[in-house]
Structures are given as structure tokens and as C-alpha cells.
Amino acid sequence: MSTACLVAPGLAAGGRAAPLPATHGSQRCAPGAPRLRQAAAVRQRRRAASGATVAAAAPEAPARSGGAPTDIEYDAVIIGSGMGGLSTAAQMAAKGAKVVVLEKYIIPGGSAAHFERQGFKFDVGSSMMFGFGDQGTTNLMTRCLASVGKRLETVPDPTQIHYHLPPGPKHPQGWQVKVWRDYERFIADLTEKFPHEREGIRKLYDEFWKVFNALNTLELKSLEEPRYLLEQFGQHPLACLTLASFVATNTGDCARKWIKDPELLRFIDLECFLWSTVNADLTPLINAGMVFCDRHYGGINYPIGGVGGIPEAMADGITELGSYVEYKANVKEIVLEGSGEEQRAVGVRLADGRVFRGKTVVSNATRWDTFEGMIGEDKLPESEKLFRNRYKKAPSFLSIHIGIKADVLPPGSECHQIIVEDWEKMEESYGTLFVSIPSLLDPSLCPEGTHTFHAFTPDWIDNWSGKERVDYERKKEEVADAIVARLERVFPGLKAGTILREVGTPRTHRRFLNRSDGSYGPIPSRRPLGMLSMPFNRTAVPGLYCVGDSTFPGQGVNAVVFSGFGCAHRVLCDLGKQPTLPGVDQAYNAMLNAVRDRA
Ligand SMILES: NC(=O)c1ccc[n+]([C@@H]2O[C@H](COP(=O)([O-])OP(=O)(O)OC[C@H]3O[C@@H](n4cnc5c(N)ncnc54)[C@H](O)[C@@H]3O)[C@@H](O)[C@H]2O)c1
Numbered sequence: 001m002s003t004a005c006l007v008a009p010g011l012a013a014g015g016r017a018a019p020l021p022a023t024h025g026s027q028r029c030a031p032g033a034p035r036l037r038q039a040a041a042v043r044q045r046r047r048a049a050s051g052a053t054v055a056a057a058a059p060e061a062p063a064r065s066g067g068a069p070t071d072i073e074y075d076a077v078i079i080g081s082g083m084g085g086l087s088t089a090a091q092m093a094a095k096g097a098k099v100v101v102l103e104k105y106i107i108p109g110g111s112a113a114h115f116e117r118q119g120f121k122f123d124v125g126s127s128m129m130f131g132f133g134d135q136g137t138t139n140l141m142t143r144c145l146a147s148v149g150k151r152l153e154t155v156p157d158p159t160q161i162h163y164h165l166p167p168g169p170k171h172p173q174g175w176q177v178k179v180w181r182d183y184e185r186f187i188a189d190l191t192e193k194f195p196h197e198r199e200g201i202r203k204l205y206d207e208f209w210k211v212f213n214a215l216n217t218l219e220l221k222s223l224e225e226p227r228y229l230l231e232q233f234g235q236h237p238l239a240c241l242t243l244a245s246f247v248a249t250n251t252g253d254c255a256r257k258w259i260k261d262p263e264l265l266r267f268i269d270l271e272c273f274l275w276s277t278v279n280a281d282l283t284p285l286i287n288a289g290m291v292f293c294d295r296h297y298g299g300i301n302y303p304i305g306g307v308g309g310i311p312e313a314m315a316d317g318i319t320e321l322g323s324y325v326e327y328k329a330n331v332k333e334i335v336l337e338g339s340g341e342e343q344r345a346v347g348v349r350l351a352d353g354r355v356f357r358g359k360t361v362v363s364n365a366t367r368w369d370t371f372e373g374m375i376g377e378d379k380l381p382e383s384e385k386l387f388r389n390r391y392k393k394a395p396s397f398l399s400i401h402i403g404i405k406a407d408v409l410p411p412g413s414e415c416h417q418i419i420v421e422d423w424e425k426m427e428e429s430y431g432t433l434f435v436s437i438p439s440l441l442d443p444s445l446c447p448e449g450t451h452t453f454h455a456f457t458p459d460w461i462d463n464w465s466g467k468e469r470v471d472y473e474r475k476k477e478e479v480a481d482a483i484v485a486r487l488e489r490v491f492p493g494l495k496a497g498t499i500l501r502e503v504g505t506p507r508t509h510r511r512f513l514n515r516s517d518g519s520y521g522p523i524p525s526r527r528p529l530g531m532l533s534m535p536f537n538r539t540a541v542p543g544l545y546c547v548g549d550s551t552f553p554g555q556g557v558n559a560v561v562f563s564g565f566g567c568a569h570r571v572l573c574d575l576g577k578q579p580t581l582p583g584v585d586q587a588y589n590a591m592l593n594a595v596r597d598r599a
């Protein structure tokens with residue numbers, strides 16, 4: 001059985017979990033409450049929530065599907081209800097636009113959905129949630145939900161990650177470190193492992209704060225829109241100049257400026273790899289600033305009832321604002337009208353023959369699926385050829401969802417853990433093991449005395465191609481057994497304590513998430529020019545926009561939500577629903593394209 005074929009969504013309603021105090025300078029966070037107290041509090045809040053009046057996610061996700069009319073022209077026809085597509089729809093609907101989101105699957109969320117088996121609720125993919133803070137401007141999840149009148153109860157995670165690391169010259173037995181929500185505690189623990197790098201560690205992580213503090217002052221909108229940029233430069237010149245000075249920088253350059261120890265540099269590579277799937281040299285510094293600081297500022301927060309509650313709440317909010325989310329709507333073609341340079345996207349055609357017309361079309365599918373599948377390889381614009389030279393598909397994942405007996409977990413286990421046994425194999429298939437146990441934060445996800453345990457590791461579709469059903473099923477179990485055996489080092493008794501297990505492969509991801517080769521997203525084929533290499537939302541086809549992890553800033557739920565904020569803003573300007581500066585707009589975008597073509 002595959003990872004994401006049947007879903008019974010259901011989640012809690014209720015008020016927001018009490019935020020942890022933030023103070024680094026003024027912005028660092030205290031560690032979360034002890035686990036047991038926290039779990040009891042969650043149960044109590046869930047009980048209270050059943051009678052709560054706070055606007056929150058409603059459980060019946062796909063209930064409103066099926067009613068989107070085909071006889072109107074939408075402001076935007078949005079392909080895909082991943083968090084990129086939904087956040088675009090939410091921002092547009094909140095500004096009074098009429099949109100329709102067309103989703104091939106039966107529920108919203110894409111990589112950020114969840115599914116249920118025998119009383120265990122599992123996240124399909126995403127489980128480490130950034131952007132749920134309630135201060136600043138980088139709390140994109142909170143703000144996106146709020147734009148459609150929703151707010152989810154979340155549980156603060158006291159750590160972002162517990163790393164289990166391989167032996168090295170300074171640590172012949174291997175070593176461990178936890179990224180605490182409390183910034184100073186994390187820095188102190190890391191410094192204890194590398195006392196000779198005390199100053200470098202502080203300087204490097206302080207550099208990330210410069211980026212984050214700048215981002216956290218700006219209103220976050222489309223970087224393709226000059227009026228907004230000019231306003232931001234006018235209101236926050238220092239923040240904008242700081243970001244401008246970092247736009248072309250990668251994290252590796254910055255790391256080597258401050259750190260010399262090769263083992264510590266490998267750790268910085270891993271800090272990047274775990275979310276960007278590439279090492280520090282290929283990871284834009286601006287993205288790193290966002291990830292390495294928001295985990296201490298807004299913190300990592302788990303939505304009670306499961307990650308899939310986020311897209312469900314968004315879909316509800318969008319429909320409540322008079323727009324539409326349509327499931328089992330498989331877009332086969334982007335309809336183009338006109339000829340030559342005049343050709344523009346005017347709608348989409350579904351597999352069942354229905355046509356939805358729009359003033360604009362926004363694709364949340366990957367760029368490969370959008371241009372190969374829905375437009376045609378023969379019509380590939382030059383800019384997309386350039387994209388394919390610069391970016392390739394990241395591997396997919398092998399996913400093992402396990403329902404386990406609670407006593408398998410060592411006392412004090414953290415929700416998110418990473419295991420690397422050999423630095424040389426970190427980036428290889430099956431090299432790094434990722435573990436997520438969200439029931440540690442939200443016990444409502446599974447029966448009492450059990451936990452939901454999701455282990456995953458990078459894997460390529462080629463490892464699974466051309467296999468007959470029986471061989472495919474056998475290989476799935478063999479590979480999963482080998483990974484479970486390796487996990488036993490950290491979780492002794494995992495195999496014996498397994499109640500149920502389901503294995504998903506890159507083929508599963510391709511089939512259910514509709515992502516080319518099941519890929520996690522684009523990764524640079526060569527050193528990128530910081531954030532400048534990745535395309536924004538406009539495409540070379542007039543009227544067609546892309547959103548999601550094929551656009552700046554790339555993979556990550558909060559990242560694709562940012563791309564949704566940017567996309568909605570750009571589309572609304574192009575529709576004349578938000579102010580822009582027409583003459584300057586054209587010149588600015590021509591200049592931006594010229595710079596990016598050379599990037
Ligand atoms: N934080 C974590 O722990 C974690 C883990 C895994 C993934 N992620 C990230 O979550 C992010 C979510 O990304 P996203 O919004 O860009 O994409 P997505 O893949 O989540 O969503 C795309 C949606 O488009 C739909 N779709 C594709 N082709 C279609 C078609 N022809 N017709 C109709 N619908 C179609 C898919 O079914 C899917 O629902 C990704 O960046 C991923 O890397 C995060």
C-alpha cells in the first residue's frame with residue numbers, strides 16, 4: 001500500500017497555543033515546556049476546543065468540491081492545491097478576486113497533507129512547521145491563515161532537531177547536538193563541541209540574524225514589483241540594503257569566512273542539506289537566514305490534529321470568501337490563445353474535458369510538469385531552457401510511516417531527529433535518515449500508548465523504475481527493513497515495537513503528489529548566484545505564472561507560502577487590482593531579467 005492513497009481528515013479546532021517568550025537581543029526564545037506537561041496541556045486544550053468559538057479549521061476538507069462553474073472567467077485559475085497554490089488563492093480571494101483551485105487529488109495540501117490508518121494520523125511529508133510565530137512579518141503561515149479568517153492551534157516544539165552525527169577527528173565516537181528553540185542554549189551546546197571555534201560560531205550565526213532581522217521588518221510581497229520595492233526601500237532602507245548586499249551570496253562562502261574546522265563545516269553543510277537537499281555552497285544565504293533564525297524566533301510549531309489541517313483550513317477559508325477549490329480535477333492542458341509573441345494563457349482543460357477560463361493561470365505543479373506536461377516540450381520558452389540548465393530535479397524520498405508502541409522511544413526523545421553515520425554518504429540515497437514523531441507534541445494523532453513515527457531518506461525514482469508489482473513490493477519491504485535496522489541504534493526495539501507500517505517510494509510520491517519523478521524540488525546544477533538564480537512567479541508565457549517550490553525561494557512550506565504571497569501580489573498588479581508603476585514596472589522587469597539571465 002502506498003503512503004498517500006486514502007485519507008480521513010479530521011482535526012482540532014481551537015485557540016492558539018501560548019507562544020514562548022522571544023529574546024534574541026530582543027529575539028531569543030526560552031525552551032518549551034517539559035514534554036509530559038505539554039502533552040497533557042494539548043489533550044486539555046483539545047477537550048476545551050470541542051466547545052470553542054474561535055474560527056478554525058473545519059474537518060470536512062473536500063466537502064465543498066464539485067461546484068466550481070465553468071461558464072465564468074476567473075481572475076486566476078490555479079493548478080494544484082499545494083501550499084503554494086492555496087496561499088496564492090488565499091491572498092487573491094482575500095483581496096476580492098474570484099479564483100478556482102483545481103486539484104487532481106481528493107484532498108488539499110500536496111506534500112503538506114495527512115492520511116489516516118487504523119487510528120494513526122500521519123503527515124504525508126512536511127511536518128516541521130516554520131512561520132507560525134505571532135510577531136514580525138516572517139510568520140507567513142499565521143498571516144496566510146489569518147487572511148482567510150483562520151487560525152490553528154499549534155504546539156511549540158522545544159527543539160527544531162536532534163542531530164546524531166558520525167565520528168570525526170574531534171569526536172572519534174560520534175557526537176550529538178540539539179538545536180534548541182532557545183538560541184543561546186543551542187550556541188552554547190555547539191560551542192562546547194567545538195570550543196576552538198567559539199568566535200566563528202557566534203559570528204556565523206549572527207550573520208544569519210542580520211538577514212532574518214532585515215526580512216522580518218519588510219512587508220513580504222513580490223520582488224518583481226517595483227512600486228512595492230521602492231516603498232520598502234523608502235521605509236526600511238537599512239533592511240533593504242542589508243538584503244541587497246546578501247542577494248548573491250551562498251551560505252558556504254559565509255561559513256568558510258568564519259569557520260575553519262572541517263568537521264564543523266560538514267555540520268553546516270548538514271544544517272543546509274536537511275531542508276535544501278544541497279550543501280552550504282549551493283544554498284542561498286537569504287534562505288539560510290530565514291530557516292536558521294525563525295526556528296528560534298517564531299519557533300517550530302506543530303498544528304494540533306496534523307499538518308493536513310493547514311491546507312484544509314485554507315481551502316475552507318478560500319471557499320468561504322466565494323472562490324472555489326475543486327478536487328479530482330486533473331489539469332491536462334494549459335489553453336493558449338493567439339499566435340507567436342501574442343500567445344497567452346487563457347485557461348486550462350481537464351482530463352474530463354471541462355475547460356476553466358481565467359484572466360491568468362497560476363501553476364503550483366513543478367516547472368517540469370507545467371511546461372512538459374501541460375504546454376508541450378515543443379513550446380518550451382528560452383527562459384525554461386535556461387532554468388533546466390541551472391536546476392535539476394532533487395531526489396525524491398523513501399518514506400516509512402510506522403505506528404509504534406510508545407515504549408520504543410527513549411525518554412526525552414525529540415520530535416525531529418537526523419541520523420548521519422558517515423559524512424561521505426550524507427548526500428547519497430539512503431545516506432541521511434530523517435525521523436519525525438509528531439505525536440510527541442500532539443498525542444491526539446494516535447491511540448494512547450503509541451506514537452506516529454515517520455522515517456524518510458532521499459531516494460531516486462530510477463531505483464524503482466521498471467519493476468513488476470511483486471518485485472516492487474518485495475524491494476520496498478527489504479529496503480525498509482534495512483533502514484529500520486539502522487534506526488535501531490537510536491530507537492532500540494523499533495522493529496519489535498511496530499504495530500503497523502507503510503512504505504512509500506519515489507513512485508508513490510510521483511503518483512500521489514503528481515510531482516515529476518517524485519522530486520522534492522529543483523536543486524542547482526552549479527553554484528547559484530544566491531537568490532538571484534531562481535525564477536520568481538512570472539513566466540515567459542503571458543498570463544501564466546508559477547508558484548511553489550519551482551519558484552523563489554524554493555522548497556519548504558513557509559518558502560512556498562512566501563512564493564504564494566509574491567505570486568498573488570504580482571497577479572493582482574497585472575490585473576489592475578493592486579497599484580503598480582506601469583512604465584517603471586516594464587523597465588524594472590527587463591533589467592531584472594537581464595541580471596538574472598546572466599546570474
Ligand atoms: N517541512 C517539511 O518537513 C517538508 C517535507 C516534505 C516536503 N516539504 C515541502 O512542502 C512544499 C510544498 O510545495 P508546493 O506547494 O510547491 O507543491 P506540492 O507538491 O505540495 O503541491 C502541488 C499540488 O499540485 C497538484 N497537481 C500537480 N499536477 C496537477 C495537475 N495536473 N492537475 C491538478 N493538480 C495538480 C498536486 O496534486 C499537489 O497537490 C514543497 O516545497 C516540499 O519541498 C516540506
Ligand SMILES: CC(C)=CCC/C(C)=C/C=C/C(C)=C/C=C/C(C)=C/C=C/C=C(C)/C=C/C=C(C)/C=C/C=C(\C)CCC=C(C)C
Nearest residue numbers: 128243244275287290416417434435436553555556559562
Ligand atoms: C531587487 C532584488 C531582487 C533585491 C533587493 C533586495 C531585497 C529587498 C531583497 C528582499 C528579499 C526577500 C524579501 C527575500 C525573502 C526570502 C524568504 C521569505 C525566504 C524564505 C525561505 C524559507 C525556506 C527556504 C524554508 C525552507 C524550509 C524547509 C525546506 C524545511 C524543510 C524541513 C525538512 C525537510 C525537515 C525534515 C526533518 C526531519 C523530519 C528530521
